[in-house]
Amino acid sequence: MQQAATIPPPAPPIVARRHAGSLSDAVFALSCGAAGVLVLVLLGAVIVSLFLGGWPALSAFGAGFLSSTEWDPVQDVYGAGVSIYGTLVTALLALALAVPVAFGVAFFLTEVAPAWLRRPVGTAIELLAAVPSIIYGMWGFFVIVPVMASTIQPAVIGTLGELPMIGALFAGPPFGTGILTAALILAIMVLPFIAAVMRDVFEAVPAIYKESAYGLGATTWEVVRGVVLPYTRVSVVGGIMLGLGRALGETMAVTFVIGNANRITPTLFGPGNTIASLVALEFPESQMGSLKLSALLALGFLLFIISFAVLAISRWLLRPRAAGR
């Protein structure tokens, strides 16, 4: 956002070696172009090899592969239903938990916090994004899961779990692991991404709009609701999609805390599975040429498609807009 405002540096003076310059220019252009094409080729190769590897499973189970909730290595019957469900539910729950907090963080950093506090808090949020996911997984398993199992889940099962209708969401034995725990860890992991994007776009709102609103007597909340959010709405959604993309593909941290069961349970405390964690767990014990390996590759292909779609949408929403409004 800031680059747009800086003045481009003056072009270097052109000296005599015109011939040599044009050659090195051509080499430079070619090598840069090759690097760019290489990325596209790699991406295409990954998609193609995942699709070809997954084809035996996709053709064996047909469209039912997407919806089937069977995952039975003994009978060699595989379906992606449970892991697609787990992937979407944990990612959406994580967003539901993370977005309000991320909004609060971004709002605090741009409108409320004193100037000297903005940098330390902003840096701390960015550092959260740098923690390796295995650390989140171990922290989740050794710290969060015991707390969930011994305190939070028994308490919730005893109170909310007794209610009609929503009680089903909070039933079952208190393992500590499960869909909700996984969503909680994921929320902490995607929070910095969403907060960073929100802060940047909030800062990009032209000061004159905000000052005008303040001049009319608006409160801080009214300025955010009436000026900042409408102005940045599309970019904020783009940032949320970026977080969603990260949540969909997260593997290690989720594997530790989701409970790893290939069943769909109505309760949030119940164990589940995501595409990424199922692939990580089953891959080492899959034999070459087996239908199971093919099913895992097909799952990888599906995850690729889902993540690609989400990221493409977020890029499109976050595209730099030609003129303000």
Place this chain on the structure above:
Amino acid sequence: MDRRSFLAAASAVALAPAAGRAQSAQITGAGATFPAPLYAKWGEAAQRAIGVQLNYQAIGSGGGQNQIRNRTVDFGASDAPLTAEQLQQSNLLQFPTVMGSVVPIVNIPGVEPDQLKLTGALLADIYAGKVTKWNDPRLAENNPGVGLPNLAIAPAYRADGSGTTFVFTSYLSAAAPEWKQKVGAATSVRWPVGAGARGNDGVAGTVRNTRGAIGYVEYAYAHTNRLTTAQLRNKAGNFVKPTMASFQAAAGNADWSVPDFAASLIDTPGAESWPIMSPTFILLPTNPQDVARSASVMRFFDWAYREGKQLAAELEYVALPDQVAEAIRKAWAESVKGPNGQPGWPAR
């Protein structure tokens, strides 16, 4: 060769004079994680004793099978035996190295280690979701005098594909026909109830965290971490504790005269036998490209059968009976032949 094996070779050359040995052979293997700690110990000791240096990668039984089929390693290791056709197809010889046992672990308030008594049928019904409370009459009937609370049973299992799961579900299949029919035995199965965790440590952690949980781990892991194990009823109808004595009893009662050494140690007869045990296997090409490396593999395991029993016992594995090791040496001599038909064993 990659950098690691180059460094290993360089250090072996550097260390060889100190060890008083002129030659040092390198062998590579990959596969099962369950025997990996023992193979590491054997590798250290064998390098000093016979100059064979083992580089073993614990990537899982399935990975080990894949790697030996591609011949990217000198031997593969697998917890689950291969079928005769699979061995034939890939030109592999299968032989066991050691035996290990799987034990149930529980977390029930007020229940001491080895106090709870379980049967195979009960375990299967617990993992099938049919017995759901610790004060179930069927549990109480087997455990007079044990104060079993009114607490939900939370079954935990290995979420990653593993030989431990294969052994445990083989036992459940043998103990309960309904389990065999509905779920079956494999490195990962469709568990009807419960939650999964990664690795022995994951299952142990889940059981420790959850009141009323039950899980299964390898005995070596339960022993070193002092987990609350339970007794099981064996084929003879006696309740036995998971101890080295009951493992030895089961090993002694196994029938090894089966093809490819694929002996089942599940629910072996005998008054003292522990019912959930399994050998772990090595897969060796019968048509090695490099006979010298293949011979080094056989020298390594020959040494391990003779001198490695103490190390195995220290790590809570059960060594093979001597007559089985002798039969394995015979199989080596008969099966492993080089490209020109020269025998790989006895090694020269």
